[in-house]
Amino acid sequence: MRFVHIADTHIGYSAYTAMDPETGRNQREVDIENAFRQAVDRILEIRPDFVIHAGDLFHTVRPSNRAIGFAMEEIARITDAGIPFIVIAGNHSAPRMRETGSVFRIISKVPGVRAFYRERYETLEIGDTMLHLLPHVHGGERFKEQAGLMRPSDRHRYNIAVLHSGVEGLKAFKYSTGEANEDLIGMGELHEGFDYIAFGHYHEFTKLGERAYYSGATERLSFNDVGQSKGFIVVDVCPLKVEFQSLNIRPMMDLPPIDAKGKRAPEIMEDIVDRTEQIVDGAIVRLRINRIERAQYLSLDSRRIKGLFSGALHFEMQVSQGESTSPDIETISLSSMEQDFADFLNKASVEGLDKKRLISMGREYLARAAEGGQK
Numbered sequence: 458m459r460f461v462h463i464a465d466t467h468i469g470y471s472a473y474t475a476m477d478p479e480t481g482r483n484q485r486e487v488d489i490e491n492a493f494r495q496a497v498d499r500i501l502e503i504r505p506d507f508v509i510h511a512g513d514l515f516h517t518v519r520p521s522n523r524a525i526g527f528a529m530e531e532i533a534r535i536t537d538a539g540i541p542f543i544v545i546a547g548n549h550s551a552p553r554m555r556e557t558g559s560v561f562r563i564i565s566k567v568p569g570v571r572a573f574y575r576e577r578y579e580t581l582e583i584g585d586t587m588l589h590l591l592p593h594v595h596g597g598e599r600f601k602e603q604a605g606l607m608r609p610s611d612r613h614r615y616n617i618a619v620l621h622s623g624v625e626g627l628k629a630f631k632y633s634t635g636e637a638n639e640d641l642i643g644m645g646e647l648h649e650g651f652d653y654i655a656f657g658h659y660h661e662f663t664k665l666g667e668r669a670y671y672s673g674a675t676e677r678l679s680f681n682d683v684g685q686s687k688g689f690i691v692v693d694v695c696p697l698k699v700e701f702q703s704l705n706i707r708p709m710m711d712l713p714p715i716d717a718k719g720k721r722a723p724e725i726m727e728d729i730v731d732r733t734e735q736i737v738d739g740a741i742v743r744l745r746i747n748r749i750e751r752a753q754y755l756s757l758d759s760r761r762i763k764g765l766f767s768g769a770l771h772f773e774m775q776v777s778q779g780e781s782t783s784p785d786i787e788t789i790s791l792s793s794m795e796q797d798f799a800d801f802l803n804k805a806s807v808e809g810l811d812k813k814r815l816i817s818m819g820r821e822y823l824a825r826a827a828e829g830g831q832k
């Protein structure tokens with residue numbers, strides 16, 4: 458018996474200002490969709506007995522019609538091939554208020570899809586396998602209570618648990634999303650008799666135990682994800698074989714930081730030019746400059762710097778007066794108010810409004826305000 462374990466696809470996520478030249482849509486939103494489509498293509502080649510999605514199918518509680526339509530079409534490609542698709546709600550897609558209703562009610566209308574989002578432990582039988590599913594539950598204690606009820610069944614050949622939560626004591630987890638809304642569990646609190654435990658929530662592929670894994674996300678959603686492969690897991694249960702399949706996604710680069718201590722602007726500039734040799738066309742790029750004084754920073758030619766990185770899809774420079782490893786330093790982003798506004802709008806949900814037009818209107822007002830300020 459073989460299945461696919463995927464999670465944290467975050468359909469509907471968008472970031473930065475770059476647009477897809479073909480559709481005019483946010484490029485990162487398109488990238489996220491491409492990663493999921495690529496995963497579906499692979500799944501159709503692999504032909505597993507079923508697919509488990511361990512949560513955060515969508516990035517938001519109220520995905521756009523576009524995001525819902527896309528997800529349903531792609532999932533239907535899997536189920537049309539006779540492969541059941543089982544999904545649980547993660548913390549990103551679980552509404553805080555019941556009246557909001559759940560997008561999973563819609564998703565589960567696709568024949569062959571089973572969605573679990575009712576904030577409690579439920580089971581699902583597929584052939585000789587019993588799935589034990591625990592979606593996101595509001596309130597940490599209730600989550601643990603439900604997790605404690607999860608028991609392998611002896612009437613089934615295989616027992617697979619599916620959860621969306623953080624894991625206590627996981628070293629890597631100190632870099633967690635830090636979301637207030639996340640559930641946490643200790644590995645010791647789960648029954649030992651499961652043949653496999655499929656976790657969602659943490660975005661890096663991680664082995665938690667002999668039979669417990671995070672598949673990680675299918676795309677990189679922040680600079681925390683630099684250097685990580687993204688993809689999904691193919692699981693053969695007996696004997697257990699776990700194979701991570703990485704997806705081909707947009708490169709993200711965190712360039713080696715520049716130490717500006719005691720350097721003059723031309724020297725810092727030289728270092729910056731140096732760094733450009735490493736960038737890949739279309740990459741998402743960050744450059745940090747540490748130990749830089751305000752006067753040094755102001756003497757840098759920001760227009761020239763922007764030009765140097767014009768091959769990147771997105772470039773951000775972070776300057777700090779200290780080492781950027783210390784958390785209490787002030788970080789100034791090179792991005793302008795225009796950029797901030799556009800970034801904000803791209804992330805905001807503005808159903809029924811034309812984002813492009815809003816961004817250009819914002820630009821106009823900001824330009825007018827800048828002119829007024831000079832008078």
Ligand SMILES: [Mn+2]
Pocket residue numbers: 465512513547549658659
């Ligand atoms: Mn997630």
